[in-house]
Amino acid sequence: xxxxxxxxxxxxxxxxxxxxxxxxxxxxxxxxxxxxxxxxxxxxxxxxxxxxxxxxxxxxxxxxxxxxxxxxxxxxxxxxxxxxxxxxxxxxxxxxxxxxxxxxxxxxxxxxxxxxxxxxxxxxxxxxxxxxxxxxxxxxxxxxxxxxxxxxxxxxxxxxxxxxxxxxxxxxxxxxxxxxxxxxxxxxxxxxxxxxxxxxxxxxxxxxxxxxxxxxxxxxxxxxxxxxxxxxxxxxxxxxxxxxxxxxxxxxxxxxxxxxxxxxxxxxxxxxxxxxxxxxxxxxxxxxxxxxxxxxxxxxxxxxxxxxxxxxxxxxxxxxxxxxxxxxxxxxxxxxxxxxxxxxxxxxxxxxxxxxxxxxxxxxxxxxxxxxxxxxxxxxxxxxxxxxxxxxxxxxxxxxxxxxxxxxxxxx
Numbered sequence: 131x132x133x134x135x136x137x138x139x140x141x142x143x144x145x146x147x148x149x150x151x152x153x154x155x156x157x158x159x160x161x162x163x164x165x166x167x168x169x170x171x172x173x174x175x176x177x178x179x180x181x182x183x184x185x186x187x188x189x190x191x192x193x194x195x196x197x198x199x200x201x202x203x204x205x206x207x208x209x210x211x212x213x214x215x216x217x218x219x220x221x222x223x224x225x226x227x228x229x230x231x232x233x234x235x236x237x238x239x240x241x242x243x244x245x246x247x248x249x250x251x252x253x254x255x256x257x258x259x260x261x262x263x264x265x266x267x268x269x270x271x272x273x274x275x276x277x278x279x280x281x282x283x284x285x286x287x288x289x290x291x292x293x294x295x296x297x298x299x300x301x302x303x304x305x306x307x308x309x310x311x312x313x314x315x316x317x318x319x320x321x322x323x324x325x326x327x328x329x330x331x332x333x334x335x336x337x338x339x340x341x342x343x344x345x346x347x348x349x350x351x352x353x354x355x356x357x358x359x360x361x362x363x364x365x366x367x368x369x370x371x372x373x374x375x376x377x378x379x380x381x382x383x384x385x386x387x388x389x390x391x392x393x394x395x396x397x398x399x400x401x402x403x404x405x406x407x408x409x410x411x412x413x414x415x416x417x418x419x420x421x422x423x424x425x426x427x428x429x430x431x432x433x434x435x436x437x438x439x440x441x442x443x444x445x446x447x448x449x450x451x452x453x454x455x456x457x458x459x460x461x462x463x464x465x466x467x468x469x470x471x472x473x474x475x476x477x478x479x480x481x482x483x484x485x486x487x488x489x490x491x492x493x494x495x496x497x498x499x500x501x502x503x504x505x506x507x508x509x510x511x512x513x514x515x516x517x518x519x520x521x522x523x524x525x526x527x528x529x530x531x532x533x534x535x536x537x538x539x540x541x542x
Contacts, residue, residue: 135180170514224250249286267436302458326512336420344378348422353385358428419447427453450495465498
């Protein structure tokens with residue numbers, strides 16, 4: 131008989147209790163456009179009858195126990211600090227996570243990036259817990275060399291990725307390539323996953339009206355300088371200075387910079403063409419996509435980016451996307467994307483003007499959207515499906531390394 135699975139999942143910052151309550155009702159989290167990783171995790175555990183302990187660092191401290199699931203919000207209190215307090219917080223959180231895995235008698239730990247330092251997790255296999263790192267962001271910024279501290283952390287993390295992980299989940303090939311770089315190609319098996327969406331989420335979204343004015347540019351994401359949203363404000367100011375009242379920016383999202391951004395738009399007297407909507411849930415997002423002509427993702431080089439889901443969501447809505455290669459794996463989506471050099475504010479503005487005025491070019495990119503959509507409705511390519519294949523291999527316990535290697539190589 132296969133050994134029963136007991137899986138600890140360190141899920142990142144999400145409100146996993148709210149997602150669980152929606153999942154029980156067979157509904158998706160209304161705050162997210164894609165199918166959440168935690169909902170996929172619940173599906174996998176139910177299918178495998180696994181006992182699960184889910185810990186997120188959601189700031190709303192809470193804990194529930196329901197059948198096979200124990201779910202806890204355990205805030206990472208020192209995350210916003212810098213220097214020694216930040217490092218201390220990461221170490222302490224990781225040690226508490228390891229202690230929780232041992233108390234729960236977990237035989238597998240799935241750990242998302244941002245939870246703790248990777249090197250600490252090398253302790254878990256010595257305690258009888260197999261580790262699956264889940265990588266959603268690059269290990270270091272693509273266009274900025276790692277600092278001395280970052281290089282030290284990457285060096286310390288090498289044994290986990292090269293030896294102590296059972297396997298590794300990665301949401302982009304560029305993230306996988308970084309793992310291979312720090313291990314010299316001697317890494318544990320890596321499974322690539324894709325974000326998964328419900329087809330009905332994008333069915334019925336209006337086709338863009340190319341004759342309608344103004345030409346509407348949609349930004350979705352956290353309102354911080356690193357996400358490039360203040361660059362969009364500069365672009366909007368430049369358009370306004372040239373008398374361009376036919377281009378409007380819709381800014382959807384919340385964050386530490388929201389009030390500053392809205393105030394800056396007001397002071398620049400462009401709040402009618404640069405509208406800050408705040409965080410939008412699914413029904414509002416459908417409306418915003420329907421009204422938009424293009425989606426823009428201007429992430430700056432000083433942000434640790436992953437596979438940016440907003441790029442995919444623009445494509446699924448049939449809207450050409452303007453972005454830079456700071457967004458990983460952009461080359462796979464080129465038919466639907468206008469690529470701009472990173473941090474090039476003028477380049478972003480020029481790309482928007484070309485899409486606005488060159489209808490043939492716009493239609494070409496829009497056709498590219500339609501040709502790329504289907505892969506993101508395929509749940510077999512998703513994070514949950516890849517995780518399930520790993521857990522099944524672990525559960526079978528038939529020459530675990532060989533079995534897992536075979537499954538990984540077959541599915542990669």
